[in-house]
Amino acid sequence: xxxxxxVPLGHRLAHMFEPLxxxxxxxxxxxxxxxxVSRLGFSGKSLVISVPYVWLLLFFLVxxxxxxxxxxxxxxVAQPPYTALxxxxxxxxxxxxxxxxxxxxxxRDSLYWKAYLNSxxxxxxSTLLCLLVGYPMAYGIARTSPAWRNVLLMLVIxxxxxxxxxxVYAWIGILKNNGIxxxxxxxxxxxxxxxxxxxxxxxxxxxxxxxxxxxxxMPLYATLEKMDLTLLEAAYDLGCRPFKAxxxxxxxxxxxxxxxxxxxxxxxxxxxxVIPELLGGPNTLMIGKVLWDEFFxxxxxxxxxxxxxxxxxxxxxxxxxxxxxxxRDAEAGR
Amino acid sequence: MNEARRNDxxxxxxxxPKAEPYVRIExxxxxxxxxxxxxxxxxxxxxxxxxxxxxxxxxxxxxxLRMLAGFEQPTSGSIYLxxxxxxxxxxxxxxxxxxxxxxxxxxxxxxxxxVAFGLKQERLAKNEVSKRVNDMLGLVQLAxxxxxxxxxxxxxxxxxxxxxxxxxxxxxxxxxxxxxxxxDKKLREQTQFELVNLQDRTGVTFVxxxxxxxxxxxxxxxxxxxxxxxxxxxxxxxxxxxxxxxRFVADFIGSVNMFEGRIVDEDNDFVRIGAEDARCxxxxxxxxxxxxxxxxxxxxxxxxxxxxxxPPPDASENCTTGIVQDIAxxxxxxxxxxxxxxxxVVKVTQPNxxxxxxxxxxxxxRVYLHWHPASGVVLLQ
Numbered sequence: 001x002x003x004x005x006x007v008p009l010g011h012r013l014a015h016m017f018e019p020l021x022x023x024x025x026x027x028x029x030x031x032x033x034x035x036x037v038s039r040l041g042f043s044g045k046s047l048v049i050s051v052p053y054v055w056l057l058l059f060f061l062v063x064x065x066x067x068x069x070x071x072x073x074x075x076x077v078a079q080p081p082y083t084a085l086x087x088x089x090x091x092x093x094x095x096x097x098x099x100x101x102x103x104x105x106x107x108r109d110s111l112y113w114k115a116y117l118n119s120x121x122x123x124x125x126s127t128l129l130c131l132l133v134g135y136p137m138a139y140g141i142a143r144t145s146p147a148w149r150n151v152l153l154m155l156v157i158x159x160x161x162x163x164x165x166x167x168v169y170a171w172i173g174i175l176k177n178n179g180i181x182x183x184x185x186x187x188x189x190x191x192x193x194x195x196x197x198x199x200x201x202x203x204x205x206x207x208x209x210x211x212x213x214x215x216x217x218m219p220l221y222a223t224l225e226k227m228d229l230t231l232l233e234a235a236y237d238l239g240c241r242p243f244k245a246x247x248x249x250x251x252x253x254x255x256x257x258x259x260x261x262x263x264x265x266x267x268x269x270x271x272x273x274v275i276p277e278l279l280g281g282p283n284t285l286m287i288g289k290v291l292w293d294e295f296f297x298x299x300x301x302x303x304x305x306x307x308x309x310x311x312x313x314x315x316x317x318x319x320x321x322x323x324x325x326x327x328r329d330a331e332a333g334r
Numbered sequence: 335m336n337e338a339r340r341n342d343x344x345x346x347x348x349x350x351p352k353a354e355p356y357v358r359i360e361x362x363x364x365x366x367x368x369x370x371x372x373x374x375x376x377x378x379x380x381x382x383x384x385x386x387x388x389x390x391x392x393x394x395x396x397x398x399l400r401m402l403a404g405f406e407q408p409t410s411g412s413i414y415l416x417x418x419x420x421x422x423x424x425x426x427x428x429x430x431x432x433x434x435x436x437x438x439x440x441x442x443x444x445x446x447x448x449v450a451f452g453l454k455q456e457r458l459a460k461n462e463v464s465k466r467v468n469d470m471l472g473l474v475q476l477a478x479x480x481x482x483x484x485x486x487x488x489x490x491x492x493x494x495x496x497x498x499x500x501x502x503x504x505x506x507x508x509x510x511x512x513x514x515x516x517x518d519k520k521l522r523e524q525t526q527f528e529l530v531n532l533q534d535r536t537g538v539t540f541v542x543x544x545x546x547x548x549x550x551x552x553x554x555x556x557x558x559x560x561x562x563x564x565x566x567x568x569x570x571x572x573x574x575x576x577x578x579x580x581r582f583v584a585d586f587i588g589s590v591n592m593f594e595g596r597i598v599d600e601d602n603d604f605v606r607i608g609a610e611d612a613r614c615x616x617x618x619x620x621x622x623x624x625x626x627x628x629x630x631x632x633x634x635x636x637x638x639x640x641x642x643x644x645p646p647p648d649a650s651e652n653c654t655t656g657i658v659q660d661i662a663x664x665x666x667x668x669x670x671x672x673x674x675x676x677x678x679v680v681k682v683t684q685p686n687x688x689x690x691x692x693x694x695x696x697x698x699x700r701v702y703l704h705w706h707p708a709s710g711v712v713l714l715q
Contacts, residue, residue, distance in 0.1 A: 233405055234438035236425040238452035238503065248451075252442045 019222030019257065064312075071305035072098045082301050102306035112290065112307060116314065119287040122201070122276075123269035126208040130216040130265045131258065133209065138220035138257075139250075142227075149225075156217050168207055168278050175203050175279070199281035207275040215264035223257030224250070259326075267315060287311055346570075347380035348556060354417075356381040356539055357402070357507060362411035364397050371397040373563035374411070384533050384540040386550040389560035390586070395543045398560075399509050402541060403432045416506055426455075431505040435512040437496035439484040445471070445495050446480040452503040470502040473532070490521050497529075501536060510542045514549055526552045547587050551575070559583050575635075581713050584633040591639070591680045593632045597624060605712065606651070607632055611678045617651040619707035624714055631713040636683040638709040641670055643695060646704045653704040656680065658697055672701055 024030060034048070073082035087095050106112040141152045159167060174180045175197040182194035197203055227250065235245035273288035280286075287307065294304035347353035355378035364372040372394040379385045387395040400406045401413060404425035413420045420428065431452070439448050449470055453463045471477045474494040484492055493513065500508055513529065514522045530553060533540050544550050550557050551571040558568045559582075567574060567583045578584035581592065595609035595616065607616045609632060616632050624630055640646070646653055659679065660671040663686075670682045680703060695701055 228436070228438065230434050230436055230438040231440060233425070234432075234434055234440070235451070236405075237403060237430075237432045238499070239426050239455035240451070241426055244455075249440060 019226065020219050020260070023218075023222050067305045067308055070301050071102055071309050072100070073302045073305075074099050074101070075300050075302050080301070081299050099302070102302045103310070105303060106306055106310060111285075112287075112310075115285045115287045115290045116311070118285045119270045119272075119311075122204060122208070122286060123266050123272070126205055126212065126269050127216075127262050127266040129205060129209045130213055131262060134213055134216035134220055134261065135254075135258075137213075138217045138224055141217070141221050142224035153221070156214050160214070164211065165274065167211070168275055171203070171207055171210065171279060172198065175206070198279065201280070201284070203279040204276050204284060207279040208269050208272060211275065212265040212269060215268075216261040219260035219264065220254060220257040223254045223260075227253055263319070267319075270315060271311060346555075347383070348378070353380060355379060356383075356416060357541070358414040359398075359402075360412050360414070362398070362401065362408045362413060364394075364401060364406060365409045370563050372401070372408075375563070375565050376411075377558060377565060377568065379539065379541060381539055382537055384530065384542065384553055384555045386542045386544060386554035386557045387560055388544055388547060388550040388557050388586075390545060393560040394563040395545075395560050396511060399432070399511055399541065399543045402507065403430055403509055404428045429506040430509060431500040431503050431507075432509040433496045433500045433511065433513055435515055437484075437492050437516075439492060439495055439499070441484055444481050444483055445476060445487070448484065448495055449499045449502050452499060456503075466502055470498045473501075473535070474498045489516055489518075490525065493517060493525065497532070501532070501538065504536075505538060508538045508540050510540060512544055513542060515544070515546070522549070529553060551587075559586060561586075576711070578633065578711060578713065580715050581631055581633070584711065584713060589636055589681060590633045591636065593634070593678075594629060595632060596629060597622070597626055600626070604707075607712070611674070611676055612654050612680075613674055613676050614654040615651050616710055617707050618710050618712055622712045622714075624712070628714075632710045633713055634705055634710050636669070636681040637667075637685075639680070639682045639703050639705050641672070641682045641684055641695060641701050641703055643699060643701055645702045649702065649704070652707060652710075653702060654680075655700060655702050658695060658699045658701055661695075661697065670695065670701075672703060 025034075069085055070082050072085060075081060076083055083097070083099075085097055087097065089095050137156070141149055141156070144152065172179070176182075177194040177196065177198065179198075181197070182191070185191045186194065197206075231249050231253070232242075232245050235249050236242065240248065271288045271291075272286065273292055276284045276286045276289055277292075291304050291307050291311075294300045294307060347355075357377075357379040359375055359377040359379075362372055362375050363370065375394075375398060387398060389395045397406060401408055402415075402420075404420065404423060404427075407421070415428070415430065440451065443451065446467055450463050450467045453466060458466075468477065468480075471480055474497060476491060476494055476498065479487060479491060484495065487495065493516070497510075497513070500510075510529075514525055517525060526549060529540075542550070542553055544553075551574075554571055556568060556570055557574050558565050559574060560566065561582050567579050569577070574583060575587055578587065584590045585592070593607075593609040593612040593616065595607040595612070597605055598608040598615065599606040600621065602621045604620070605618045605622045607618065607630065609616050612632075618632070622630070645655075654674055656672040656674040658670055659673045660669075662669040665686070667683045667685050670684070672680045672682060674680060682703060
């Protein structure tokens with residue numbers, strides 16, 4: 001529910017994650033699967049392409065149409081709690097009733113605007129923090145010896161082996177007033193009274209950065225790892241000091257990884273519900289939470305659907321514009 | 335430089351004992367763990383030279399080049415450039431530039447920006463940078479490609495961008511790692527001469543690493559042949575080809591027929607060598623400083639052997655006979671593999687002087703091979 005925004009440009013985003021996908025295809029189980037499929041007489045290419053399309057059709061497009069439909073309905077006390085769009089008049093004419101009141105409502109009520117802007121702010125800051133933490137990590141992993149590389153990559157992925165929810169709960173244990181951090185600081189005598197960290201924006205940022213860091217590290221690693229190191233030698237040779245060479249060569253060449261990583265973090269973070277709900281205070285205003293309340297507390301399905309569609313459009317349009325320009329640059333470049 | 339070379343009074347710096355070497359490599363050794371990549375190499379390179387380091391893969395030539403660039407530090411020994419000890423000076427502070435084998439062009443920058451990159455590091459004024467970049471692009475005939483990105487260029491154009499980028503900084507020393515390796519044959523031949531001309535016009539000292547002996551022969555003022563981390567011979571292309579000092583060099587540069595033998599008769603100005611596998615006595619018209627009865631080798635280049643169906647007038651020495659086993663017609667020359675009576679196969683090349691020769695030598699013919707007393711090179715090791 002909170003991750004609708006992922007999917008809209010599946011095929012367009014695909015090329016952004018190409019480095020990651022390339023790593024993935026190298027994995028033995030994936031290779032085995034591809035071999036088996038081709039033995040059955042399917043061309044690997046068409047099959048590989050069709051799978052995500054069928055997936056998108058079933059699990060994105062159909063639910064999306066349903067949500068879109070509900071967003072144009074009216075709220076009623078019934079089961080389901082909204083009116084049908086299509087109806088028969090005199091059992092002869094098919095009528096279509098579109099109700100745009102839900103959209104007008106969320107535009108007029110400042111709560112939605114504020115929640116939306118705040119979500120964007122939280123997601124943007126979290127993305128930036130993820131980038132600042134993730135870039136050195138990815139850089140370090142890409143530049144160590146191949147033996148260490150696998151160990152370090154493993155450590156990045158390791159948290160996925162436990163439940164996401166459990167990991168967020170664990171942060172409560174770390175951050176709360178009698179949690180691990182405060183207990184240690186107090187027993188060392190550094191502080192007298194516990195620092196309030198739980199139910200603050202700080203805790204939300206910690207939670208989001210922690211949870212989404214691997215999504216930033218992996219695409220960054222993939223671009224940094226395949227970079228030709230003789231380019232750096234060439235830069236040194238031309239009189240460029242190492243740090244400047246990083247800024248002029250490594251950083252620009254890792255932009256595709258940065259963009260992919262930022263999108264992977266930013267988009268789900270905008271709609272994030274669980275982390276602000278568990279770690280943030282009751283007045284943390286995020287669009288995912290507003291959506292939840294509309295759905296489950298108010299049973300206002302049409303309004304909630306309108307909110308969902310609005311988030312989606314507001315996220316998709318800038319990304320599509322960006323993609324358009326990037327595709328144009330890529331075409332001009334090649 | 336060319337003018338100077340044509341001048342009769344021109345004395346090559348390496349024959350002048352008073353000449354100060356520009357690059358002095360002194361007893362340089364480089365080890366990677368237990369592996370000795372460069373083994374106690376001493377070498378002098380003079381200003382304006384186009385020096386080629388020639389050797390097979392893994393002979394240490396690239397490691398030596400990387401030490402000159404500053405990417406590797408010698409395990410022991412020192413390198414002086416223009417009198418300055420280069421020890422501990424990082425690559426970005428050396429007046430040395432390198433053209434990489436892969437060219438290492440920055441893919442996100444235009445041709446212009448690639449060439450300007452080095453100058454911008456020197457914080458030169460903007461118009462100075464653009465003037466020098468334009469001049470350099472003109473010199474390598476790439477002015478109309480200034481705005482293109484590297485992937486929009488052909489291999490030959492990329493090679494010239496790499497060259498321009500390294501030359502534009504007017505380095506004291508330009509290092510080229512297999513500069514023509516990625517080009518196809520025709521382009522390579524053409525570029526060889528361009529490279530020599532460019533070196534003449536800019537007056538920069540070039541050190542070229544290559545595994546291609548033909549490339550080394552056409553480019554170099556002098557060649558240093560390397561094997562297993564050591565320099566085995568240094569000399570002009572002619573010296574290396576005509577007067578190799580070891581069997582390795584004779585064999586590595588061009589092709590050669592090698593006969594093993596012992597001295598049977600000698601004096602100050604001649605030597606006679608009994609060569610069992612050649613099935614004849616080889617007469618050499620100069621003396622040799624070898625212990626009597628020690629084993630030595632005579633190297634004879636295929637193009638210096640005459641082949642005929644009739645025995646030569648004097649068949650007592652420098653003459654042997656065999657059966658034609660293989661013929662390769664190359665257009666300009668033909669290569670004959672002649673099996674001597676003892677079983678050894680000798681390679682002979684003959685220019686095809688006539689479009690249609692009446693008495694062409696063909697397979698299974700019995701032929702006589704003979705050569706001039708000055709053609710054989712005596713090798714002691």
